[in-house]
Amino acid sequence: MSLSDEPMTCAEVTRRIEAFSDGDLEETTVRGIRRHLDVCPTCAEQVELARTLTAELRSMPKLDPPAGLLDDVRSAAGIPGSPRAVTGPDRRSRRWLAVAAAFAIAIAGALLVHQQHHRTAEAEALRAAAEVRLALACFGDITRRADRSARRQVIDENLLPVISRSFGLTERNHSRSAETGAPGNVERSSS
Amino acid sequence: MERAAFDSAAERHARKFYTFASYLLGDPHEAEDVAQEVLVKLWTRGGGIPTDRLEAWLMRVTRNACTDCLRKRKRTAEVISIQRDDRPRADRPSPEPSPERMAAGSELGARILGEMERLSTAARSVVILREIQGFSYVEIAEIMNMSLDTVRVTLHRARRRLRESLKEVRSHVALG
Numbered sequence: 364m365s366l367s368d369e370p371m372t373c374a375e376v377t378r379r380i381e382a383f384s385d386g387d388l389e390e391t392t393v394r395g396i397r398r399h400l401d402v403c404p405t406c407a408e409q410v411e412l413a414r415t416l417t418a419e420l421r422s423m424p425k426l427d428p429p430a431g432l433l434d435d436v437r438s439a440a441g442i443p444g445s446p447r448a449v450t451g452p453d454r455r456s457r458r459w460l461a462v463a464a465a466f467a468i469a470i471a472g473a474l475l476v477h478q479q480h481h482r483t484a485e486a487e488a489l490r491a492a493a494e495v496r497l498a499l500a501c502f503g504d505i506t507r508r509a510d511r512s513a514r515r516q517v518i519d520e521n522l523l524p525v526i527s528r529s530f531g532l533t534e535r536n537h538s539r540s541a542e543t544g545a546p547g548n549v550e551r552s553s554s
Numbered sequence: 555m556e557r558a559a560f561d562s563a564a565e566r567h568a569r570k571f572y573t574f575a576s577y578l579l580g581d582p583h584e585a586e587d588v589a590q591e592v593l594v595k596l597w598t599r600g601g602g603i604p605t606d607r608l609e610a611w612l613m614r615v616t617r618n619a620c621t622d623c624l625r626k627r628k629r630t631a632e633v634i635s636i637q638r639d640d641r642p643r644a645d646r647p648s649p650e651p652s653p654e655r656m657a658a659g660s661e662l663g664a665r666i667l668g669e670m671e672r673l674s675t676a677a678r679s680v681v682i683l684r685e686i687q688g689f690s691y692v693e694i695a696e697i698m699n700m701s702l703d704t705v706r707v708t709l710h711r712a713r714r715r716l717r718e719s720l721k722e723v724r725s726h727v728a729l730g
Contacts, residue, residue, distance in 0.1 A: 412721055422663065425687070426573045433565075
């Protein structure tokens with residue numbers, strides 16, 4: 364039985380709505396559906412909705428990754444010829460160092476809570492950052508992003524001196540350790 | 555993998571897997587993390603993949619990374635929900651529109667993306683791959699590790715559900 368010869372039912376049309384909207388059906392079937400749509404407003408509405416849905420979804424933008432993502436990956440993976448190819452500690456070591464840095468910030472923040480006289484704006488900001496990281500650590504969910512941001516925060520905000528002071532330490536190689544992400548040599552303050 | 559081959563593959567395919575991750579996760583930061591993970595895997599393991607299968611391999615790696623990300627998100631949300639909210643994050647509407655929703659061509663498009671978040675991860679993935687990115691049924695079956703019939707049925711059900719949602723949205727707009 365040809366679909367074009369017999370009137371189609373709503374169920375038959377419903378089964379073919381996507382293919383009809385996509386233009387994937389044979390001409391005889393298309394004619395049968397069109398005849399049904401002329402007399403069935405319910406199915407006609409379904410077809411119109413399917414077409415609108417398809418058109419909206421197909422017009423959604425394709426998204427480009429953030430600029431610099433590829434360079435970041437090249438650097439992180441130590442790909443030869445990358446602008447900042449990392450030498451020295453391997454990725455696993457650097458990850459542990461980043462976690463250690465996050466915990467160091469957390470411990471420094473905890474110490475600052477007990478040192479009321481150090482409640483400067485800088486200490487408050489550090490404590491807030493430490494609490495966030497402590498919460499992340501409690502959830503066992505220190506992500507790669509958190510590690511990275513912790514490392515960046517230590518470098519960008521020059522937090523190492525603050526952390527060192529909290530431990531009663533003086534720093535000798537802050538700049539080198541901040542740049543490499545490796546712990547620098549530190550000495551206990553004599554004062 | 556050679557540096558030149560890596561650069562070429564990354565530049566050719568990054569847009570596809572980043573688009574997929576962005577729409578599936580609805581979070582640009584998580585999508586960026588997934589994209590980084592995929593690129594690192596391309597560098598470390600992509601050397602042995604034939605060029606004509608590289609796109610499907612990358613999309614499959616992306617799908618797996620997104621699935622892991624959604625699982626991790628759900629676990630975190632369950633812990634947080636004990637203190638704050640009974641509903642897991644995946645079921646809650648985002649507090650602010652994600653970039654891809656803002657980039658949607660129309661308010662209707664943004665609403666459709668919102669409705670897509672109610673679909674299962676598999677159904678949402680198939681809709682994104684087919685309707686937004688234009689992959690064929692065969693390609694989707696390979697990326698999703700599904701049979702062709704499963705792809706067809708999943709897509710059919712997802713579209714029907716989205717049509718129903720679209721009809722509701724329209725009736726609300728008409729009433730409002």
